[in-house]
Amino acid sequence: METEIPALLRAREAVAPERFTFHSSRMRMKHVTREELAKMDADSDRCALELSDARVDVMGYACLVAIMSMGHGYHCTSQERLQGVTRDNDAEAPVVTSAGALVEGIKAIGARKVAVVAPYMKPLTEMVVDYIRNEGIEVVTWRALEIQDNLAVAAHDPMNLPGIVAEMDTSEVDAVVLSACVQMPSLPAVSTVEAQVGKPVLTAAIATTWQMLRALDLDTRVPGGGTLLSGAY
Template sequence: METEIPAILRAREAVEAERFTFHSSRMRMQHVTKEELAKMDADSDRCALELADARVDVLGYACLVAIMSMGLGYHKKSEERLHGRTVEAGGPAPVVTSAGALVDGLKAIGAKKVAILTPYMKPLTQLVVDYLEHEGIEVLDSISLEVSNNLEVGLLNPLAPLEHTKKLNTANVDAIVASACVQMPSLASIQQIEDRAGMPVLSSSVATTYMMLKKLGLKTYAPGFGSLLSGKY
C-alpha cells in the first residue's frame, strides 16, 4: 500500500489540481497468521496517535486480513476507535480500513457476486470470504496463492494477477478482486484484467484510495486503475 496508493495519487496529480503528501506509522508483522495479525491490530492505536501528530487529513489502515480476522463487521469498530485516538491527540481525522473500503467499493459499483484472488493460506482466504458474505457480497470463486511470508508477498510480480485471474470462474460474477491484500502488488494488472474481462476489477489498494478520496470530499478519479476510480462512483 505504501507504493500503490502513492502511485495512484501521483497519476491523479497529472490530471487533477490536488497534491498529496504521505506519512506512515508501522505495525509489526512478519508471517500472515491469525496470531500475528491479532498482535498487529493491537498496535494500531499507537499508529493512529503518531499519525494524528502530523495533522493528516485521512488515515488508511493498511491490512485487510488483520481487520477481517478480528471478527465479522470489525472494520466499523476499528474505524470508530482509531478516529477516537486522533481526536484524543488533537488531530481529528477520518479513518479508512482497507477491509471496510473493499466492502464499500464493491457496494459502490453494485457488485453482489465476486471472484477474488488472495496471497493467503486457504484458512485466511476463507476468513475473507466469510467476511464479505456477512456484508452481503457473495464470493463465487477464490484462488489462494498460499504465501505466508509477508515480505515474499510484497515481492510478488505485480503483473502476476493478470495470469492468475484467468483461472477464476467469473461466470455470473459482477466484479473481480485482483488482490484482496494490500501487500500483494496488483496495480499494473487492474486495468488490463478489466479490459479483458469486460467487468469492474479492483483491489484493496484501489478501494482504499477510492474511500480516502471520498472522505476528503474529492473527485474519485485516477486514470488507468479500473472502474471504481473512473469518477462515476
C-alpha cells in the same frame, strides 16, 4: 499501502490540482498468521496517535486481513476507535480501513457477486471470503496463493495475476477483486484483467484510495485506477 496508494494519488495529480504528502507508521508483522495479525492490530492505536501528531487529513489502515481476522464487522469498530484516538490528541482525522473500503467499493459499483484473489494461506482466505459474504456480497469463486511470508507477498509479480484469473470461472460474477490485500501488488494488471474479463476489477489498494478521496470530499477520478476510480462513484 506505501507503494500503490501513493502511485494512484500521483496519477491523480496529473489530472487534478490537489497535491498529497504521505506519512506512515508501521505495525510489525513478518508472517501472515492469525496470531501475528492479532498482535499487529493491537498496535494500531499507537500508529494512529503517532500520525495524528502530523495533523494529517485522512488515515488509512492498510491490513485488510488483520481487520477481517478480528470478527465480522470489525472494520466499523476499528475505524471508530482509531478516529477516537486522533480526537483525544486534538487532531481528529477520518480513518478508513482497506477492509471496509473494499466492501464499500464493491457495493458502490453495484456488484453483488465477485471473484476474489488473495495471497493468504487457505484458512485465512476462507475467513476473508466469509467476512465479505457476511457483508451481503456473494463470493462465487476465490483463489488463495498461499504466500505466508509478508515480504514474499510484496514481491509477488502482479503480471502473474491475469493468468491466475484466467484459470478461474468468472462468467457469473459482476466484478473481480484482483488483490484482497494492499501488500500484494496488482496495479499494473488492473486494466489488463478488466479487458480480459470484460467486467470491473478492483483491489484493496484501489478501494482504499477511493475511500480516502471520498473522506477528503475530492473527485474520485484516477487514471489507471479501474472502474471504481473512474470518477463515476
